[in-house]
Amino acid sequence: MIKVLRVDDRLLHGQVAVAWVNFYKADVILIANDQVIKDQTMQMAFKLATPPGVTLSMKSLDGAVAVINNPKHASRSIMVVAKTMQDAEYVCNKTEGAIKTVLLGGLRSGEGKRQIDMNSYMSEDDIAVMNRLEQAGMAITMQPDPTQKSLTCEEIRKNFSKNG
Secondary structure: OEEEEEEOOOOOOHHHHHHHHHHHOOOEEEEEOOOHHHOHHHHHHHHHHOOOOOEEEEEOHHHHHHHHHOHHHOOOOEEEEEOOHHHHHHHHHOOOOOOOEEEEOOOOOOOOOEEEEOOEEEOHHHHHHHHHHHHOOOEEEEOOOOOOOOEEHHHHHHHHHHOO
């Protein structure tokens, strides 16, 4: 069962590996990213960041979709991690409603992005993706770690507009 899809441009790091895995009681971290499967250094770093007792699976976007859609994984508690909103949308659209919760956080600043909270920035395209996922029935929040306040889509849109 997919517990959550986390969008975080660093993919796997301390907050994800420890705080969010514990919060969702995930026993599998599934990284969905086309670059990670080609980068041995990233793979090594992510293996080192994986908590004991948790299985790490690093797949391309299509590979992650195949894992999520495979009924043999239904008994696992899986946390999917995608790097971008666009990657998250791709995975969500190809997995037949398996993903019900999308957790945004760790979206770094960049050209055309506006600050949403202390550590997260989104572009107009990111907001459009969020809106489409929300319209598709997904529960979407932004939260850096489980101890901090989460933002709703409405609050995210408000902060985006305010900082334009």
